[in-house]
Structure formats: C-alpha cells, structure tokens
Amino acid sequence: MPSAPAPAASAPHLSRDDAGVLVASGDWTLAHARALAGRAAALGRSGTGGQERRVDASGILRLDTAGAQALLDLAPADDIKGLDANRRALLDAVAAAAARTETGGRRGRDGGVLDLFARTGNAVEQIGNDAWKLLGFIGLVLATLARSLPDPRRWRFTSLVFHIEQTGLDAVPIVVLLNFLVGAVVAFLGATVLKDFGASIYTIELIGYSFLREFGVLLTAIMVAGRSGSAFTAQIGSMKSREEIDAIRTLGLDPVEVLVLPRVLALLVSLPILTVLAMLAGIVGGAAVCVLSLDISPTMFVTRLQGLNATQHFWVGMSKAPLFAFLIAAIGCLEGMKVSGSAQSVGTHTTSSVVQAIFVTILVDALAAIFYMEIGV
Amino acid sequence: MNGREAVIEVRGLRNQFGAQVVHENLDLEVYRGEILGVVGGSGSGKSVLLRSIVGLLRPAGGSVRLLGEDMLHIGEARRAELESRCGVLFQNGALFSSLSVADNVMVPMREHYSLPPAMMQRLAALKIALAGLPAGTGAKFPSELSGGMVKRAALARAIALDPDILFLDEPTAGLDPIGAAAFDQLILTLRESLGLTVFLITHDLDTLYTICDRVAVLSQKRVLVADTLERVERYDDAWVQDYFQGPRGRAAMGAAERREAKA
Structure with missing residues (x-):
C-alpha cells in the first residue's frame, strides 16, 4: 500500500547527469508545481534538439498528480524509470487521463463594440419575448x-x-x-x-x-x-x-x-x-x-x-x-x-x-x- | 495489513441534537489505503459521523484524530491544512452552480496555492479526465450535466488537491446500475493509482461487495462491528442479519460470487 508517513518536505530538484538522463528528486507535488514548471522549461530549452529524453525518478520523495504531469512533460511514461509500483500506477493513470484531455481555450467575451451590440440586441429581444409571453399568460x-x-x-x-x-x-x-x-x-x-x-x-x-x-x-x-x-x-x-x-x-x-x-x-x-x-x-x-x-x-x-x-x-x-x-x-x-x-x-x-x-x-x-x-x- | 496506520481514529464520539442522541461512545478506525464502507439504517447517523470527522460538526464529546492529529484541539491554520488533505463528495454533488465544472475543480487550487492560470486549467482538465468525464465537460455548467456526470464532476473537485482521504456520501445513489458499477470501478482505480484512503457511506450492497475492504455497521448509536465483509455477514445481530441475508443482500452476494468465479 502507499507510502509510509510523509517525510519532511523537500524542494523538488531536477538536473541532467553525464549520460543525458534527467534526474528528478525531492517532492514532486502541487505545492511545488510552479517551481517544477520553471525547472522543466529551463532544462527543456538547454537540451539539445535530438537528445533522447529519459528520466530517472528514483530520487523522488513524494509524488502527486501535479508532479506526475510535470514528469510526463519531460518524457513519455515508458521512459521514466525508477518508480515503485504505486507511483507507476499513478503515472499511468495520469498519462491515460492526460491523453483524454483537450487543451482548448475557454469561451470568453471579447468585450468589444460587437459584444455591446450583441448584448443590446439580446436584451431587446428578451424584452419583446417577455412582453409577448405576458400577453399570452394574461389571455x-x-x-x-x-x-x-x-x-x-x-x-x-x-x-x-x-x-x-x-x-x-x-x-x-x-x-x-x-x-x-x-x-x-x-x-x-x-x-x-x-x-x-x-x-x-x-x-x-x-x-x-x-x-x-x-x-x-x-x-x-x-x-x-x-x-x-x-x-x-x-x-x-x-x-x-x-x-x-x-x-x-x-x-x-x-x-x-x-x-x-x-x-x-x-x-x-x-x-x-x-x-x-x-x-x-x-x-x-x-x-x-x-x-x-x-x-x-x-x-x-x-x-x-x-x-x-x-x-x-x-x-x-x-x-x-x-x-x-x-x-x-x-x-x-x-x-x-x-x-x-x-x-x-x-x-x-x-x-x-x-x-x-x-x-x-x-x-x-x-x-x-x-x-x-x-x-x- | 498488519501494523496498519490509522488515518482516522474516532474514540468515544458523542453527538446529539437537543435531547436526541445520535452517537454514543462510538469508536472507529480507518486504515491507510483501505476502502471502508459504512452502512446503517436511515437515520442511524452515517452522514453525521462523516460531518463530525471532516469538522463540519463539532461533536458533543469524544475525540477525532485525523492523520494523527486531534481535530478538536488544534489551531485554525493547522486544521485548514488537514482539511485540505481530505476530499469530500457530498450526496448531491454540491457543485457550485454559478461556476463551470473546470472552475469548480479549480476553486480549491486557487484557494490553497498560487498557480498560473494555464497550469490550473491543465490540472483541472486532468482531474476531470481522471474522474472519467469526456473532454469538453470542463466548460459546462452543473445544470447541464446528468446525475452521474454531476457525481463525477464532484469527485474531480474532491480529488483536486490530491487528498489523502476521500469521503464519499452515497456516491452511487440515484445512478443506473451501469453507471453505479462504473463509478465503483473508478473509485477502485483512483484508490490504486492515487493511493487514497476511502471512507464510503453507502446503501448500495453491490458497492459493498465489489470494492470495500472492510465494512462498518452503524447501529444502536455506535459502530456495531467493523471488519471484513465475511465476518460482518456472520455477526450476530438482528439488523445485520436482515441487512445481509435479506433478498437484496443475498442477490448482491450471489452477483459478487459470480463475478469472482468469472474472473
């Protein structure tokens, strides 16, 4: 069953060893998500173009879904080594779920003049509908x-x-x-x-x-x-x-x-x-x-x-x-x-x-x- | 599972509303990594027990220890920290109706961590997918979802912060059998992959037989018995016997045996 009582908090760490393998250690959790994203982006830039991406995750103390996602940003699930069975299960579940997410933008208002006209039009139509419904209801x-x-x-x-x-x-x-x-x-x-x-x-x-x-x-x-x-x-x-x-x-x-x-x-x-x-x-x-x-x-x-x-x-x-x-x-x-x-x-x-x-x-x-x-x- | 660590430890709990005593001298442990099913007749105080464990209700007596800390005698800040390590799925979902599903999932992240919006969006989409909802659900509002989807969306919010303990209040109530079975499997999967401890209130006998490691029976104002299903079934009490040996109990048992035989 899952990990023993949580060890003392420790900042996540990520570096590249001589063989070009990324070595991850520390707490890969939501609390450090911002730091993780920065670290990963920096290493990603420093890596040479065709370099093989492999991660040694055996030094990780704590791992949650946010950390698993950060790991998956570094390399595909199969190239991440050194996880025990529980963490492997977590990583696989996150990988499977991530494959099903879509990264679409949110519906947003553009806030421009067109929007103003559209809302005015909607409001007028609404008033007309309300008046019509009221007449019908009175009848x-x-x-x-x-x-x-x-x-x-x-x-x-x-x-x-x-x-x-x-x-x-x-x-x-x-x-x-x-x-x-x-x-x-x-x-x-x-x-x-x-x-x-x-x-x-x-x-x-x-x-x-x-x-x-x-x-x-x-x-x-x-x-x-x-x-x-x-x-x-x-x-x-x-x-x-x-x-x-x-x-x-x-x-x-x-x-x-x-x-x-x-x-x-x-x-x-x-x-x-x-x-x-x-x-x-x-x-x-x-x-x-x-x-x-x-x-x-x-x-x-x-x-x-x-x-x-x-x-x-x-x-x-x-x-x-x-x-x-x-x-x-x-x-x-x-x-x-x-x-x-x-x-x-x-x-x-x-x-x-x-x-x-x-x-x-x-x-x-x-x-x-x-x-x-x-x-x- | 010997030498197990108890993540929830309730001792001598007493709850009462006016003159009506709901719990008297109630003891219960929940061990790390297990799925504990809590059963009991209507009005036996299952939801009240859940509410007093997560701190929504201050008990009249006794102690509640969550992850080793006494919930009744710790400071506000520490308490809030512990609460953020619990995820609760309420009976009717309790999604915020004015927010989209993705925003619902992001509420706890926003409150407890300062993350860039894009990262929160990604994490929310991940949780929504983990809860088994199709892509695109995040933009929808709770009123646009079916009953089963509301439960899944509420589950996505409950696991938003990767809690240690997940509390579920009748998660399969009101779902069709296929949806209920799928939800059971989802809880199993999440338990395995996220290492959750699950406290599960249910009336659904199939859920008990399919996913629960232990079952606690709430009756006569206390936990009558908390043990594996085989032992609970044989427990000598009229209510327990009625519950498990009644027509529905036997049907669920038979179904579970057939499933095992097939596997």
Whole structure:
C-alpha cells in the first residue's frame, strides 16, 4: 500500500547527469508545481534538439498528480524509470487521463463594440419575448377564469381566503404607515412652495388631489408588487423547481386554476381595499401636518376637502387598482412558472418579477393619467 | 495489513441534537489505503459521523484524530491544512452552480496555492479526465450535466488537491446500475493509482461487495462491528442479519460470487 508517513518536505530538484538522463528528486507535488514548471522549461530549452529524453525518478520523495504531469512533460511514461509500483500506477493513470484531455481555450467575451451590440440586441429581444409571453399568460388566465367562474365547485375558497389574508390583511400596517408618512411629506413640500404665493391653504387640495388620484393607488401597488408579487414568484417558482407543478398536471389538475387564479383573485380583492386605506392614511398624514404646523383647523381641512370634487377623484384612483392588481399577480405568477431547476433560478425570477411589476405599474399609471386628462375627468 | 496506520481514529464520539442522541461512545478506525464502507439504517447517523470527522460538526464529546492529529484541539491554520488533505463528495454533488465544472475543480487550487492560470486549467482538465468525464465537460455548467456526470464532476473537485482521504456520501445513489458499477470501478482505480484512503457511506450492497475492504455497521448509536465483509455477514445481530441475508443482500452476494468465479 502507499507510502509510509510523509517525510519532511523537500524542494523538488531536477538536473541532467553525464549520460543525458534527467534526474528528478525531492517532492514532486502541487505545492511545488510552479517551481517544477520553471525547472522543466529551463532544462527543456538547454537540451539539445535530438537528445533522447529519459528520466530517472528514483530520487523522488513524494509524488502527486501535479508532479506526475510535470514528469510526463519531460518524457513519455515508458521512459521514466525508477518508480515503485504505486507511483507507476499513478503515472499511468495520469498519462491515460492526460491523453483524454483537450487543451482548448475557454469561451470568453471579447468585450468589444460587437459584444455591446450583441448584448443590446439580446436584451431587446428578451424584452419583446417577455412582453409577448405576458400577453399570452394574461389571455390564459382570463380564459381559465371564464371557464371556472360558472362552476362554483371549482372555486378555491380556502386558497383564496388564505391569499387575501397574506396579501391584504398582513399588508395593512406597512401600507398605512407608508402612505401616512408620504402624506406628511407632500403636505410639507406643498406648504413650502405655496406659502410664497400666500396660498398655503391650497395644500389641502394638493393632498386631496394627489392621494385620491395617484399616490394612494400607486404607492400601494408598488408596495404590493414588492411584497406579494415577489412572494408569488418565490412560491410558484420553488414548486416548479421541485416538480410540484408537473405533479399537479399529472394529477389531472390545471396549475393555472389551482395556483394562479386564487392569487390573482386575492389581489383583485386586496389591492382596492388597501388602496382605500392608503388614501385615507395619506390624507390623515397631510391633515396632521396642516393642523399641527400650518395652523389650518381640522374643520377647515374637511370643508375644503368636500369642496373638492372628491368622489370623482376617488373613482379615478380606484379604477386603476384592479388593473394594477391583475398585472402584478399575473407577472408574479408568470415569472414563477418560468423558473427552471435550480434555486438560483428562483432568485433570478423573483428579482425580475419585482422589477417588471413596478415598471408595468408606473407605465400603466402614466398612460392612465394621460387618458383621464384627455377625457377631462 | 498488519501494523496498519490509522488515518482516522474516532474514540468515544458523542453527538446529539437537543435531547436526541445520535452517537454514543462510538469508536472507529480507518486504515491507510483501505476502502471502508459504512452502512446503517436511515437515520442511524452515517452522514453525521462523516460531518463530525471532516469538522463540519463539532461533536458533543469524544475525540477525532485525523492523520494523527486531534481535530478538536488544534489551531485554525493547522486544521485548514488537514482539511485540505481530505476530499469530500457530498450526496448531491454540491457543485457550485454559478461556476463551470473546470472552475469548480479549480476553486480549491486557487484557494490553497498560487498557480498560473494555464497550469490550473491543465490540472483541472486532468482531474476531470481522471474522474472519467469526456473532454469538453470542463466548460459546462452543473445544470447541464446528468446525475452521474454531476457525481463525477464532484469527485474531480474532491480529488483536486490530491487528498489523502476521500469521503464519499452515497456516491452511487440515484445512478443506473451501469453507471453505479462504473463509478465503483473508478473509485477502485483512483484508490490504486492515487493511493487514497476511502471512507464510503453507502446503501448500495453491490458497492459493498465489489470494492470495500472492510465494512462498518452503524447501529444502536455506535459502530456495531467493523471488519471484513465475511465476518460482518456472520455477526450476530438482528439488523445485520436482515441487512445481509435479506433478498437484496443475498442477490448482491450471489452477483459478487459470480463475478469472482468469472474472473
């Protein structure tokens, strides 16, 4: 069996004796690989052209695969003498393995302008594909919804209620706090600007307008995209990577109906409710600033708010909530379905889900703002 | 193999998780150059034993000596040096999924030695070939490999630093019989050519009969018996008898005898 307890470390040595035989001694191990390569290269250069290459390896104290490879760089396996049976076996194994390796370069990026164009092109194509897939998926969800709505036995109440709790009830504290704070900030900003015109009182209109029409629903949607959209992707994605989605399918069930519909419907319920709370919280935040630091009385605040055409603005804001809810849920579930195999893929798609959901939310909000402006509500 | 040198020496090992005692007063030696098969029922603590030997788990009591040094009472630096002389093949390969196979093999080289990149590339290609993978596998990523290839790639990484001791956790689990047999032969070949000592956890009876020099049976929180297969088979214990004399045990035994008769 292999060598006795390792002798003390000793540097590898290589020299040429009078007969032209290379004499190797010392430790031929990975630790000395750099030195070995240098030594071998130097001797290789000094050797005359047609010289016979033979190696006497009997002086070697320790030998590992790196050392064996260095020996094989000096001479073919048959011309290396003085090895005991174990080391001969090692040398033969390395020689056989080395014959099967290929010394190809690695695929590398060239990092040039061409690469830039290629990556830009890939990214554009990717965006196009994602948009196309999203449209297809939205269609699929709507079709499944249309099929399962008339049949109450296929409604999944437990799942629906669970997701409403997760995405709605559990999100209330954070959404309310966030909107309260933003309401206060908007009030401060408005007051600062409007004071110069002696119109501090219009801070109330500013808060009413912005939270009923835009901020309430937008901030809530962004919060929900980060909180629930990512959760949908992670939940469905980890099921996908453990083949649970395939299992659902082989059991004769429709993953869209079982997993996607309850989540989409839950967000359709939760997001509008959260939006109402968000609007209230934002207005209360603004009112707090008005009352405490702008010397506007609460009665005044409420009166002016009523003077605003509040109901109309409220419905403009609320009309966007179901749209955002549907898009966020669809993107979250679709990204989850795109997961393949590894846990790394779950992470990638979760990130992508949040980015897409927030992007789409803001994009749709901008389009809606233009739309409502044009029709004059 | 008399007067053999024990490269792993476990004495009075005790492991427990909360109130659950996994090992109690466990003794085990592994001798240089041998292939030791470790068997035991599910939950008998085979993987826990492996983890406490390689230092991933600090035992609650007892001592673990690796290559003659007490692993529980040595400094960090010395410990890291000893750990680099152990190669571990985890059950599912545990290849780094963000790195190509060649990069996976080069990770330990990069960490422990400063070598020129070209030399590391060559050595990595060599290890990949030694593990029996076709040329060109190095550029692939773990997700592109089949189960058997993942095990071989993980083996290539485990032998990257020419370890003295190779730990294998169920290397043939999940492989088809042909792949499993080829993997057994690969371990034998590597043992012979690289002079490895192998600590092998397995459920695969064919592996036990084909390549193991000794078998340790883990049961009742300790090593019940550690000896050659012939003696372990005859050991008087209900579990051991069930294990080796059950239908699968007898089939594997018969297959091993047929192989020997042919040879």
